[in-house]
Amino acid sequence: METPPAHVAELADARGFGPHVLTEVLADAGVACAGLAAVPIMLAPGIGLTVGPYNPWVKALGVMFLVLAVVLPMAGYHAYHREYANAPRLHCFQQGLILASGDDLQPHLWSEIEVTRRIETVLVGQGPDQHQVHHLDVRTRDGRLLVTMSGHIRPITRVEALAHQRRP
Numbered sequence: 001m002e003t004p005p006a007h008v009a010e011l012a013d014a015r016g017f018g019p020h021v022l023t024e025v026l027a028d029a030g031v032a033c034a035g036l037a038a039v040p041i042m043l044a045p046g047i048g049l050t051v052g053p054y055n056p057w058v059k060a061l062g063v064m065f066l067v068l069a070v071v072l073p074m075a076g077y078h079a080y081h082r083e084y085a086n087a088p089r090l091h092c093f094q095q096g097l098i099l100a101s102g103d104d105l106q107p108h109l110w111s112e113i114e115v116t117r118r119i120e121t122v123l124v125g126q127g128p129d130q131h132q133v134h135h136l137d138v139r140t141r142d143g144r145l146l147v148t149m150s151g152h153i154r155p156i157t158r159v160e161a162l163a164h165q166r167r168p
Contacts, residue, residue, distance in 0.1 A: 046063070
């Protein structure tokens, strides 16, 4: 479990939020997945053009495909880690939460927060297969949206449970 940085922990302590419970990184892995998807796309023509009975220019193109099969996943991995490092984080404590985005820290007691779970049904692929996507809107009592968590059910359920059990 990721622990909050010192300045977040100090703010939580000053606000009396109690012990740290969990931290959710609000990042997407899309770029890394795209980089990995490029491997088979680049590898097959790279090998075929390199080992086939082609002229040197075509073989050079094959080598280029092979280089891209290595470089694109590395670039995706690097982009993901850069995005992950700079992604906003939702730090949850027993008595409150802190939404941290860079140097901007937004502390709130659980009593100041409303959470709403939404379930969206989406079509997957081109067939009739449906998939449920869970969203959790975290808002202040006056309705201002702080963050919408989407995707994985476990962190959504954990934040929702904290919000409901800590509200007076």
